[in-house]
Each structure stands twice: as structure tokens, then as C-alpha cells.
Amino acid sequence: MTTLVRLRPTAPPKRPGRVAILGAPNSGKTTLFNALTGHRAKAGNYPGVTVDRREGDLQRRFGADDVRLIDLPGVYSLEPQSEDETVAVRVLEGGFGEPAPDGVVVVVDATTIERGLPLLAEAAALGLPVCVALTMIDELKARHGEIDPAELERELGVPVLGVVGNRGLGIDDLGALVTAPWDWAGSPSLSQGAEAKTPEDRFGWARAVLGACRRQAPEPNRWTRRLDRFLLHPVIGSAVFLTFVAFFFQAIFTWATPAMDLLSGLMDGLADQALATLPDTAATRLVADGVIRGVGAVIVFLPQIVLLFTVILFLEACGYMARAAFVVDRVMGWVGLEGRCFIALLSSYACAVPGIMATRTIPSPRDRLTTILVAPFATCSARLPVYLLLIAAFIPADPVLGPFTWQGLTLMGLYFLGTGAALLSAAVFKRGLLRGASLPFYLELPPYRLPRPSDIALGVWDRGKLFLRRAGTIILAVSVVLWFLLNLPRRPVDPELSVAENQRLVLEGSYAASAGRLLEPVFAPMDFDWRINVGLVASQAAREVMVATLAQIYAQEGQDEEGLGVLLSGSGEDGSAPLLSRASALALLVYFAFAMQCMSTLAVIRRETGGWRWPVFTFAYMNGLAWLSAWLTFILASAAGA
């Protein structure tokens, strides 16, 4: 019988070594990768966070540049069924124009070690040098379990290290180990595993290996059982969830407002300062109105973005996301989708781009396409500034019950509206053009883990930076372009009129105004005027631009003292006419809930579906639905006297 496992060390290659990190979903690969490389790739306590390969070196932590690590998506076996699994297998077999890795670190969760070893056998069968990183050994000990890595190492004949990735335990040893994969050798026992042909044989082999070691299996995770009894209870669980969500949306209004007012004052002060100190030229006004006020109107929502991501990252890290998928799986079943689609949808609440990438874990191509097409309905963080501006201006802050106000409830309603639209469209697609049976669905439910505050803080920091970078790039660019469109063509200054009146004339005759008026027939049914239309067109680039555009127009009309919201709703003391009626504002909210207004999302749909057909389709059906729903909302709200 030929053995595929290398028993003798092989000679190191001339080029830098490449070592792949392989393991079951949620076994802790990315946490380990981050600990070794000093990267900050997103890790979470639910399966399927990593969907693509990712490379890093040991330069930052170990000063070693002769080895590159490849973090792979989680797999249960090397016979792939979904796209992310295919990526992992292709890397191991030497795909993507690169040679096969020089070694594979198989990551095994020490608390479920029996489930992790079969993958080791499969990796060994590829003929690559392997070693084992046993993760979560702290959790194993806490649950009174025991395994001796040295004993397992003797049994397997390849290096076995116990590590705790997020606390850096064992990372130095692992870092030293991965620099020389050609020194890892296999034992006859591992060869037996490598020769196993069926899952049954591999699990049998795993049991035999563990049987030869002194080992104490961990006790069931008591905390997880207790929390599940509570959080997955039909009545208590739903009540806890709804209360939590309602508190969160209320907090966005009540807690984040002081911080937002502070930022808002800062931005206005900065713009006024610029106008007061710099010479009164077009360039100064570009900086003050176009850049500071335009981009600033978006930046002021940073506190809310931070709050949103703190909650999302906490839920992801603690293990609740997989439970949420477990709870709503029945609903997904009615719609015709499976739980992994729900996880992808959940990611889309932060941003549809990673959400659409997360669909790579979905094995069925039809289910995957359906999820891609409906993911942009999930209320992404870019919608938040628009929602907050309009809600604060048009929805009364009257209390409804306890700490909850109409504003918080309206925001929650908009999130449910997006979710409902996603599910209903999915049902339509699955019954119509994408009909097909679902593949089996299984979902691993990780134990609850208390996230480390520093991990959450770092994640929120990264998302905050991303938000500011967006404001400093795409939103800045669109704001500057808009400033020109709002100020050109130039017209001679009429000395009879005041500066403000002259400005208003320029604005009324600007290219942007003409474009906005051109669109009036389209949006007249909702009673949107040209200013809103300009905002709608500009926000095709990115939704937040709506806020930046309106801020600019108002600054230019010389009405920036009272705040954007007051001007929109006409609640100012000077009695100026509102720009929007409440019915129009509600219509605008619904339009933003449904419309596809994001270039990055369209680009990622094109990439993931391999053509223009589906992004064009998504753009058309979502905007069509948005227009229809906005119109209906306007009619209903007008009839109700709003």
C-alpha cells in the first residue's frame, strides 16, 4: 500500500514558504491568522465569516518574511459544495496560478476535537505536510475537558500545538513552527487516516486516535444551554429580542444626539470660520459650502454609525447571529431559502457589499442568486443618515410607551420594511424565475462567548474609519461636482439685490436646478421639488450624498442657521414654507428603503454574477418598486391628512 503522507522531511524551496490555514467553519482560523500576522481581518462567532482566501506574512509580529500565510474559508471536507469551499480546495491543490502550499495548518477546535480530525486526514491525503493547531483550549479547560497536545502529537506524528488565538497563547510557538513546514513529518497512524475513503472511516480513525490519548471530553457548555433556554424560548425569546431592538433604535435618537450636536456645531463653526477669515471668492465658498457643509452633514452621523456597529459586532462576536438564523429558518423555508441566506442578509445590514460576498457560502446557485438580488433591501448603514435626517425633521418625538418615541419606532419600522421587502421579493423570485429545490441545510450553533471589549472597539474603529473614508472620497467628490453644478453657469451680480438674493438666483438658474426640473415629471406624483430630485440623482453614487446635497443647497440659499431638518419641515420661526410636506417626506423615506442607490453594490453584483444582466435587473426592479411604493405612500399619507 502506498502511503501518501510524507514520512521524511523534504528540502525547503528557494522561494518564501507558503502555509495555508485550513479548518472547519468557526474553528478560529481567522483569529489565528490575525494573531500571527498582526492583521485585523474580520472574525466572528458564527460560521462563514471568511469567504475568500487572504494572505499575510509574519513580518509584523515575528519579523520573518520568508513565509506567507493563507487564511482559507472554513470547510467541512475537501469535497466542496459551495463557492467558498471551492476556493479553499483550489488553493490546496495549487490553483489561482500559484503552486500548492508548502504546508497546511489544520485548525481544530479543541472542544469538538472529534469533528475536526477528519479534515486533518483529508489534508494529509493531499500529500502536503500538515500540522495541527488546537484552538479554544481555554474553553476546553473551563468545561473540565482535557487533552494533551504532546500526546496527540506523538499519536499523529505531526506537530500539535495548543493555542488561544485571541489571547496570544501559543502564538509564538506556532509562528516558529510555520516558518519550516518542510520539517513536519507524518506517522503511520496519520497515513491510516489519509487512506480512509468515507466519512465513516475518517471519523472512526479520529475516534481511534483520540482513544489512544488520555482525554477528557468537555462537559456541555452550561451557560450556552441556559441562555438558549431563555433566548430561544418562543415567548420570552421573542420579547427579549424585540425589546432589545426597540431600545437600540431609540438609543440612536436619544443617546447619540448630544454627540451629534457637538459634531454639527463643530462643522458649522468651521464653515463660518472659513467664510469669515478667507477672502470672499468662489474657492472659499466651495470649501465652506461644498466641502465643509456638504461632507460635514454626513460626518455628523458618525456617533450613530459607531453605535450601530457596536451592536452589530457584539451580536456577531457573542454567538447570537447563528441563533437568529436558527429562529427565522422556518420563515426562510416558507420563502424558499435556507438559513445561510439569512446570515448573508444579516451581514447586509452593515453594508450590502460584504453581505453579497457572504452568499458564497450558499451551495445552491439559485438560492445564492436570489439572496444577491434581495440583499440590497437590507437597511445598510448608508441609509441611516438619510433616515435620521428625515425622521428627526418630520416625525414628532412624542413618547409612545416608556422610553420609546415615534421617532425610534419609525426607524425600527423602516428596518422591518426593508427586511419584509427582501423576504417577499425572495419568495417571488424563488416561485418564479429561480425555482428549484433547496439543498440540505445544517447550521452549527457555536457556544455563546463573551466578546473582548478591545476586539469590539477595534472593529468599531475600523468601521468608523471606513465611514469617514467614504465621506472623504466618494461623498467629497460628488459634493464638489455638485457644488459646481449648483453654481454654474455664472451670472452677472445684480447690485440692486442682496448677496443672498443673488446667490439664490444663481442657484435657481444652475445646471443642477435645470436637471432637477427635468426630472419633475417623474417625481411630481410624490410632490418632490427639483432640490430633492437633484439629491436623488446624486445619491445614486452613494445614499449619504442625499444629506450632503441638501446641506449644500440650503447653505447656498443662506438658510443654514437653523439646521437642515428645520428647513426641510418648515418648522422654523421665520415661517418659511416647508420644502417637503410630511406626506412627501414619508414617500421619500420609503423610496430610500427600497431604491438601489449604490455603485459599489452594483459593482459587486456584477462581479459575483459575472455580467451586467443581474446588476441592471436589480437596479431596475428595486428603483421601480421604490417609485411605486413612494407614490402609494404619498397617496395614503395625503389621504390620512399627513
Add this chain to the structure above:
Amino acid sequence: MDRTLADVADASDGRLLEIAEVTGTGADSRRLREIGFCTGAPVRFIRRAPLGDPAMYELRGALLSLRRSEARRIRVHRAGA
């Protein structure tokens, strides 16, 4: 002793069961076996989701959720019976 075969979807208490076989062929049944639902493996019902489906099972120290349609493929009998 009770050795009647049933599928794991019928389990409704926390008794330890043993997998007798995974029915069906092809990729679907292979994946169930790959994640550990193999003949001879002990499995335990933990709870049903609030809406009645799917259900959570304990298998080889991990918690896994299966829909009823998948659980029907997994034939079990009482462990030690």
C-alpha cells in the same frame, strides 16, 4: 429493549440516540455524513426552534441545527439498546 428504528426528526426528548444509517445518496447525504452524522455516532435532541422547525441536536460535542426534511434521512435507535 426498544430497538425500533425511527428518524431523528421524531426525537423530542434528551435521550441519547445512536445513528443507524443515513438514507439517500449523492451530495446531500454525503455532506450530512461529513459533518458527523455517521452510522454509530451518538446524537441527542436538544430543542426545537420557536416556530417548530428546525431542531437543534448535540453531535460529537457540538450543537447543530437540522431542518425536519434533513432529519428525516437520519435513522436512529436508542443508544445501548
